[in-house]
Amino acid sequence: MIRPRPVPPSGVPASYAQERAWLASRLTHDPPTYCAVDEFPVHAGIDEADLVRALALLTVRHEPLRTALHVIDGELTQYVHPWVELPVERADLSGLDPVAQTQRRRSLRTELACRPFDPERAPLWRAAILTLGEGTWSVLFAAHHTVYDSASRINAHAELTEICAAAEEGREPQLPDLPRTYSEHAHRERARLGPTRRGALAAHWRSRLAGLPPVHTIPLDRPRPLARTFRGAEARTALPAGIGASLTAAARRLGTRPVLLLLTAYVALLHHHSGAHDVVVGLPVAGRAEPETLSMVGTFVNMQVLRVDLTADPDVTELLRRVRAAVRAGERNDIPFQTLVELLPAPRLPGVPPLYQLAFNYVPAGGLGAAVSSCEEDLLLDVADDMVRIVYDVALFDRSTADTLLRDYVRLLAAALEAPDTRLSRLGAVAGPRRAAARPHDERPAATAPRTTVERQVADAWRDLLGTDVLDVHQDFFALGGHSLQALRMLARLTSAYDAQVTLRTFFADPTVAGLATALQRTRLGRVACR
Structure with a gap:
């Protein structure tokens, strides 16, 4: 019997790669951009239950396939679940002719890619088992980029192939040793960057x-x-x-x-x-x-x-x-x-x-x-x-x-x-000739010192974080030297203080003191009106 490794009772820091992919995905509402969809053909004398067990074993072996991501005090944290419900769908395409099969597979790939993931809910992947004919299967596998990259595709395909071959031959699968878990990798890379x-x-x-x-x-x-x-x-x-x-x-x-x-x-x-x-x-x-x-x-x-x-x-x-x-x-x-x-x-x-x-x-x-x-x-x-x-x-x-x-x-x-x-x-x-550039224009409003209580508190938070006074509510957070992780921490501090929700995407749309103060007031008023 395969048992998952013990999981710490609390979350562990996200890896740097998870952090970057998570930040990027929060800035857009376009699921296909941050979702990889692969198709793994399987030719073996097995049944659907064997394929489900293969996906289950893959999930047990690799922590990211059981991981959810949460922001705790402005820090991205990964929570590895000891067990997850497998998000596996089934589709029988064996009755379709080859052209119709290809069209339906392409349609299913698009459907899997366009369905959004919630990073706070594990697992951050889904699969569809396609029956194509006698002894011929295909597994569509879609995963969020916070848990899966292009090298993962090769590893997942190789392991699924070996697990299915072992099931057909009635033996234990011969799989690569994994001397380190992904959460251990995240700990090590942060310790290494001392x-x-x-x-x-x-x-x-x-x-x-x-x-x-x-x-x-x-x-x-x-x-x-x-x-x-x-x-x-x-x-x-x-x-x-x-x-x-x-x-x-x-x-x-x-x-x-x-x-x-x-x-x-x-x-x-x-x-x-x-x-x-x-x-x-x-x-x-x-x-x-x-x-x-x-x-x-x-x-x-x-x-x-x-x-x-x-x-x-x-x-x-x-x-x-x-x-x-x-x-x-x-x-x-x-x-x-x-x-x-x-x-x-x-x-x-x-x-x-x-x-x-x-x-x-x-x-x-x-x-x-x-x-x-x-x-x-x-x-x-x-x-x-x-x-x-x-x-x-x-x-x-x-x-x-x-x-x-x-x-x-x-x-x-x-x-x-x-x-x-x-x-x-x-x-x-x-190649063709270079084109002329569009003429620049300047729509910057006149410099304005913080006026309201909220603007002053936002400016104070920026000063503490960036080490510089903010004298103009129209100054850009990033032009002042801020970066995405600082923005995440700053939003955690201010949204907690104001009992308001402002997403990274909303902040990036107007990364100024005036813009953030307006967003904080708007979401707070919206919450009050609903109570």
Whole structure:
């Protein structure tokens, strides 16, 4: 009999990856953006009950599949339940023809992705067991990014396959040893980032990011609003036939990985459209450097700030070398992104994401999933084996611009693979001309000192947290040096004092003393009116 490990009576700190994914997911109401949906084919002489038992064993082995997340005194905390009710649905598709089966499976994937999760209720995953025919099954598995990442997909699929094979053969499954639980991992990573390590990392990144451009110079279609909306849209296109073979051949010839060539082409695209020689890109990294984490199901992904020097008009081969060096430098000095923001408290521009606004993501297996309607960054390029898409902030860009960027990326990628000795100045000739930027405008209200009791109390809370007086109720919390975790703690303090509920998303929409004071008063009055 399999028994779960003992669980502490109280919660334990969330991991840094959980913290980042949770913060991001609270800023939008778009479930597909923060939900991974995978399909695991199963060919075995088993029945539905065997598949349910396989999912149960997977859940027992991996804590994140039994975890809920709660904010306690402004800190995100994970609660690992010893047991959860399995959220498993069933669908018999065996009577459908192959075309109808494919359509129904696609529809079910979308349904699973679009159904929101409540982070405070475990489990943060759901599955559907599909009967496709005699001895042929498929398991659709949807999970929130706070408990599941792309490496988890490989681990979960491998374990389910082995458990089902063992059930068919009447033996015990041979599964990887898990020497550490996920909650133990969270404890260890926080202990490892002690004062000495934090100081060394801070020194490295302050040097590495000195003089970092506060915002990219890609032309916008309209002036940037003072507050971020996190509303996004996407445009996608298929990669041309033969690009995969060209990519593999070029990577082998240049002694690199295909993903680095894809990233290098993106850097070239950003240079072409911005004219900048100092390009900054947000890059997700696996975060599984320790061997004990390799077989775990959970979220470990971190965002790395990639800064690439494009001076002296490098050719593609030299640009690739610079990109690869920047990636390696970040891997050697890995630090949780939110900690990096905290350690580099430089004032920020209102409405501008911290440190980077342009991101790149490579999906090594499977498709790009359901369409999304939110965006953390200004632009995100997602590349899969046969598809590429641009996710863009609709407050800044039009669909026509996203289409142009996609077209230019595919052209630049093909040209770079064909002639890696081409210099950037000539590589840009295969793409279209740069567009003109939207003219900026200034809608900032006149400076106003805190006026009401609530505004003064909010200003006092900001002063205590940020170490600076707030003399204008229209000053931006993040421009004053605040970051997302400080915002979470500050909201916990103020909402408790006012018996009011203000979400992170509401605060991010207007991160000023005036905006927060208004939100506190509004929700408090709403509560009083209902009593």
